[in-house]
Amino acid sequence: MMLKTNGFIALFEYISDNASTLLNLTIEHVIMVLLGLALALVVGVPLGIISSKNEKLASVILSAANILQVIPSLALLALLMMFLGLGFKTIVVGLFCYSLLPIIRNTYVGLKEMDANLNEAGRGLGMNKWQLLMKVQLPLSLPFIMAGVRVAAVIAIGVATLAPLIGGDGLGREIYAGLNMRNELKIYAGAIPAACLAILTDVLLGRLQNRMKSKQSRQKVETQQGAGVSVSN
Amino acid sequence: MIKLNKKFYMLVSMALLMIIVGCSNSSGGSDKLKIGAQTYSEPKIIAEMYKALIEESTDISVDIVADLAASPIVIQSMNKGDVQMATLYSGEIFNGYFEIEETKDRQEVLKQAQQGFDETFGFKWFDSFGFENTYAFTVRQELADQYGLEKVSDLKEYADTLKIGVDTTWLERDNDGYRAFQDHYGIKFNETFPMEISLVYQAVADQEVDVVLAYTTDPGIKEFNLKTLEDDMQFFPPYDASPVIRKDMLEKHPELEGIISKLVGKIDVQTMASLNYEVDVNKRSPKEVAIEFLKAEGLMSNES
Amino acid sequence: MPFTNSISQFYQFLLERYPDILVATREHVTIAIVAVLLSTLVAVPVGIYLAKNRAKWLHSTVFSIANLFQTIPSLALLAILLPIVGIGTKPAIIALFLYALLPILRNTLAGFQSVDQSVIEAARGMGYSAAQRLFKIQLPLAFPYIMSGLRMTTVYIISWTTLAALIGAGGLGQLIVSGIGVNRKELIFAGAIAAILLTLLTDQLLGLIERKMFKRAKSA
Numbered sequence: 001m002m003l004k005t006n007g008f009i010a011l012f013e014y015i016s017d018n019a020s021t022l023l024n025l026t027i028e029h030v031i032m033v034l035l036g037l038a039l040a041l042v043v044g045v046p047l048g049i050i051s052s053k054n055e056k057l058a059s060v061i062l063s064a065a066n067i068l069q070v071i072p073s074l075a076l077l078a079l080l081m082m083f084l085g086l087g088f089k090t091i092v093v094g095l096f097c098y099s100l101l102p103i104i105r106n107t108y109v110g111l112k113e114m115d116a117n118l119n120e121a122g123r124g125l126g127m128n129k130w131q132l133l134m135k136v137q138l139p140l141s142l143p144f145i146m147a148g149v150r151v152a153a154v155i156a157i158g159v160a161t162l163a164p165l166i167g168g169d170g171l172g173r174e175i176y177a178g179l180n181m182r183n184e185l186k187i188y189a190g191a192i193p194a195a196c197l198a199i200l201t202d203v204l205l206g207r208l209q210n211r212m213k214s215k216q217s218r219q220k221v222e223t224q225q226g227a228g229v230s231v232s233n
Numbered sequence: 234m235i236k237l238n239k240k241f242y243m244l245v246s247m248a249l250l251m252i253i254v255g256c257s258n259s260s261g262g263s264d265k266l267k268i269g270a271q272t273y274s275e276p277k278i279i280a281e282m283y284k285a286l287i288e289e290s291t292d293i294s295v296d297i298v299a300d301l302a303a304s305p306i307v308i309q310s311m312n313k314g315d316v317q318m319a320t321l322y323s324g325e326i327f328n329g330y331f332e333i334e335e336t337k338d339r340q341e342v343l344k345q346a347q348q349g350f351d352e353t354f355g356f357k358w359f360d361s362f363g364f365e366n367t368y369a370f371t372v373r374q375e376l377a378d379q380y381g382l383e384k385v386s387d388l389k390e391y392a393d394t395l396k397i398g399v400d401t402t403w404l405e406r407d408n409d410g411y412r413a414f415q416d417h418y419g420i421k422f423n424e425t426f427p428m429e430i431s432l433v434y435q436a437v438a439d440q441e442v443d444v445v446l447a448y449t450t451d452p453g454i455k456e457f458n459l460k461t462l463e464d465d466m467q468f469f470p471p472y473d474a475s476p477v478i479r480k481d482m483l484e485k486h487p488e489l490e491g492i493i494s495k496l497v498g499k500i501d502v503q504t505m506a507s508l509n510y511e512v513d514v515n516k517r518s519p520k521e522v523a524i525e526f527l528k529a530e531g532l533m534s535n536e537s
Numbered sequence: 538m539p540f541t542n543s544i545s546q547f548y549q550f551l552l553e554r555y556p557d558i559l560v561a562t563r564e565h566v567t568i569a570i571v572a573v574l575l576s577t578l579v580a581v582p583v584g585i586y587l588a589k590n591r592a593k594w595l596h597s598t599v600f601s602i603a604n605l606f607q608t609i610p611s612l613a614l615l616a617i618l619l620p621i622v623g624i625g626t627k628p629a630i631i632a633l634f635l636y637a638l639l640p641i642l643r644n645t646l647a648g649f650q651s652v653d654q655s656v657i658e659a660a661r662g663m664g665y666s667a668a669q670r671l672f673k674i675q676l677p678l679a680f681p682y683i684m685s686g687l688r689m690t691t692v693y694i695i696s697w698t699t700l701a702a703l704i705g706a707g708g709l710g711q712l713i714v715s716g717i718g719v720n721r722k723e724l725i726f727a728g729a730i731a732a733i734l735l736t737l738l739t740d741q742l743l744g745l746i747e748r749k750m751f752k753r754a755k756s757a
Contacts, residue, residue: 070692070736072699073611075729078713082722086306086315158610162700164300165717167315175616176300179703180272180431182453183516184620191613198608305720328719401702401711402718427715428705432624436705439623 007184014185022174026193029170032088032163033156036095040103040152043096045145048107049133058108065101073098073159077166086167091160098159099152103145110144111137143212150205157198161190171197264292266482266489269307269316270299273430274512274519275366275450275474275505276320279496281523283318283476285533286492293486303402304328312354317482318493321346321358322366322472327408330354339365339471346475355480359493362500366450367472368409371459376443384465388444389420396424398433398442409469417468431513450502452510474505495532550723558712558731564626565708565735569698572630573691576637581683584645585671603639611636611700619704629701629708636697637690644686648679681751688743695736699728709735 015022047065051058068076077094084090114137122136161172171194178186268283270276277299284295298316301307304325310316323346326333331349336342347358370385377383380391388395404411404427415421426433426442434453436442447454447461454461476493483489500508504526511522527533551558580603587596606614614635618628652675660674702710712728715721 067737070696070733070740072696072710072729072732072736074699074702074710074713075732078717078725079729081717082725085313086301086310154608158612161610161612165302165714167298167301167306167310172612173300175612176272179429179616179619180300181274181516182431182434182513185516187616187620191610191616194613195609195617198610199605202604202608302714303718303720306717309720398705400718401715405715405719405721405724426625426705426707427711428624429703432705435624441623441625 011185011188015189018189022171022189022193025169025171025174025190026197029157029160029163029172029194029197032091032095032160032168032170033153035092036156036160037099037149037152039092039096040099041149044100044103044148045107047100048104048145049111049138051104051108052111062101062105062108065104068097069101071097073162074165077159077162081166088168090166091163091168095156095159098155102148102151102155104148106144106148106151107141110141113144114140143209146205146209146212150202150209153201153205154198157194157201161194264294265296266293266318266486267296267298267316269301269310269319270297271304271307271320272300272302273448273451274509275448277519278508278512278523278526279320279362279474279476279500281520282496282527283493285520285524285527286495287489289533290492291486291488293489303400308354311356311477311479314479318476318478320362320474321477322474323361324367324409324470324472327470329407337467337470339473342471343473343475350477351480356477357480357483359476359478360497361473361475362496362505363498364450364500364502364505365471365473366448366505368403368469369447369449369454370462370464371437371445371447371454372443372462373437373440374458374460377460377462382460382462384463385418385420385468386465387462389418392420393423395422395444396426396442397422397444397446398426398428398436399446400430400433401427403427403446414468418466450506450509452506452513455506455510456514499530499532547723547726551727554724554727558709558727561707561709561712561728562731562735564706565695565698565701565710565732568626568629568701568706568708569633569691569695572633572698573637573687573694575630575634576641576690577687579634580638580641581645584642584683585649585675587642587646588649599642600639603642606635607639611697612703615700615704624705626701626706628704629698629706633694633697633701637694640690640693641683641686644682644689645679648682648686649675651682652678681747684743684747684750688740688747691743692736692740695739696732699732 047061051061073094076097077091080090080094084093118136118140119132122132127135160168160170161175163170164173164176171190174186174190175194176190178184178188178190266287268280270280277297280297280299284297287293287295298310301310301316304321305328307316307319307321308325308330311319323339323342326342326346326349331353333345333349334341336345343361350356350358370388372382372388380387382388399411402410404425407413411425422444426436428436430448430451431453433442433445433447434451434457437445437459438457445453445459447459449461453459476496478489478493508522508526511517512519524533583599587599609617611632614632615628618632622628622631656674656678657670660670665673698708699710699713701708702714709728709732712731713725716724716726716728
């Protein structure tokens with residue numbers, strides 16, 4: 001199986017001929033990832049908040065998530081398959097597991113990095129703990145959380161390519177079919193979009209993260225001015 | 234700050250919405266049929282044939298779940314109801330699903346498959362398509378010429394210098410796997426390399442392995458100029474291919490019985506091998522090859 | 538599930554099959570170590586060079602390339618290499634080598650950048666040549682960072698090596714894949730647990746070494 005230069009043309013033809021199938025696979029891939037991420041956000045952000053308030057819990061939660069992270073993806077998916085069966089649901093659970101650590105850790109760090117002055121400012125404005133959390137701390141931690149989502153998304157896209165091994169769909173199916181049918185074009189038609197998807201996600205979320213960071217510095221100034229506290233750096 | 238708050242709630246609600254959508258996404262409709270297929274092209278082609286036939290004459294929409302790791306996984310999925318139909322091989326009875334009587338007779342094995350899978354899983358195992366796809370020891374032609382290899386027993390002399398490539402399961406299979414093989418033939422290879430079945434052909438082409446345990450209908454044998462050695466001590470059981478479907482699916486849609494029977498006895502070894510060749514070597518899609526076959530056999534109208 | 542029954546079954550299985558598990562582990566560790574070593578051989582010198590040459594375009598190009606390899610999904614990278622390099626351990630090692638580049642590079646750079654300029658100046662004043670500065674001052678001081686990067690990278694590489702089984706390279710992933718294929722839970726479990734244990738063990742071991750390094754660096 002040697003790659004020839006006219007292979008690029010053949011690849012292009014193959015992709016355009018099969019555009020709708022490939023698009024479907026891409027959409028399936030994205031849905032799996034989004035779902036896993038969404039679940040991880042719903043569970044991870046609260047866990048991150050809890051960790052930032054309680055150091056003891058923090059070390060437990062972070063170590064647990066870290067161990068989960070380090071488990072080889074194939075192993076975790078295979079174990080999940082043994083208990084949950086094949087298919088979509090199992091994969092989403094797997095993606096959820098891998099997205100947890102980045103999100104929990106970044107939420108935790110984001111909240112911890114909070115400038116004490118801002119907390120003072122908020123309290124000065126008469127906010128209770130809950131309002132402080134929702135109106136000041138979380139919004140200001142958004143860039144950090146965003147960074148976590150970005151890392152999690154890239155990892156999830158990678159793990160999702162293994163989905164076919166346990167009966168799932170997504171771009172991995174094309175890669176795997178290509179491997180099994182000894183068809184290089186299929187392999188590339190699956191692998192290259194998967195790679196591009198990951199890279200694109202990384203870049204776009206990176207931009208979003210930067211935009212949030214610049215918003216954050218503006219927010220900081222507003223909060224402090226609102227409470228009549230001088231901006232200290 | 235109020236703006237950012239709204240954004241935050243939007244994010245949360247979007248997340249929850251996606252979860253709800255995702256959950257409803259995975260629940261299937263009642264008029265859906267899922268056909269499971271293993272990793273090699275053969276069951277995929279057959280699955281495409283059935284998809285075309287079923288969708289043409291009924292309202293059922295068919296999904297093909299391909300690249301399931303191996304036949305046991307397909308059976309497990311069918312049992313769970315994740316898929317309802319598949320192509321399976323009679324030799325599966327030796328994988329310990331139910332009590333069997335030891336036999337190498339093709340008819341007997343098929344009968345036991347039909348009976349056993351019905352009683353144990355509630356599957357209807359149809360009669361064979363007309364071909365068998367079993368394991369075959371193959372070697373590079375030059376090696377066969379060099380050592381004068383004709384039968385599997387001939388390998389005995391040279392086995393401790395030979396490297397063999399096999400599919401990911403053969404080393405583990407109880408009944409017709411490596412361990413049983415060693416007992417039966419008394420042959421032990423120098424090194425064994427398990428990998429996806431399609432990769433073994435690359436391995437032998439690169440001379441990273443000398444012997445390949447191929448599947449008899451696989452075009453790789455022809456494509457890579459491999460010589461098939463005769464199973465002189467009759468180690469491998471018969472592996473007749475048949476369509477298998479969950480009985481409850483048949484009860485819900487009795488018209489499927491007729492459609493499935495259309496292909497029974499219609500595909501012989503040469504035909505299947507050449508269909509596999511079209512997909513694996515000529516790189517055509519299983520769907521295309523399947524539909525072409527159906528039209529040529531007059532099993533499908535020529536308008537679509 | 539009669540739980541105690543399955544545990545004893547699993548134990549039986551381990552007793553029977555541990556030679557295979559050991560072989561798989563050996564293959565696994567070999568691939569991972571070779572990949573990490575090769576990656577270190579490339580990434581550390583590049584990191585040292587980047588610490589000297591602060592050209593922004595250079596930094597961002599090198600990092601973008603390394604980042605690219607990190608971002609590409611592992612199966613995709615393995616699959617892309619397959620038609621070019623063939624099957625087996627070669628494409629696996631190459632893919633893992635590419636993966637390890639970014640973290641090692643980044644940590645090497647961070648390590649070198651953390652060295653206090655005044656120390657380097659002092660060394661120059663004392664007549665140390667560039668090579669002496671590099672080996673006697675900078676490397677030892679940067680070592681803890683490099684070690685930290687190596688640790689994290691090795692752990693991840695061992696984790697990812699499980700995928701090598703998909704392209705015929707063996708390793709613990711092979712146990713998992715065959716286990717899935719013959720539907721034998723003990724096999725899947727054995728492969729998965731072994732891979733997890735190996736990863737955690739490596740993490741702990743390297744963590745120990747890393748802490749020793751930090752202690753030594755502090756006293757330096």
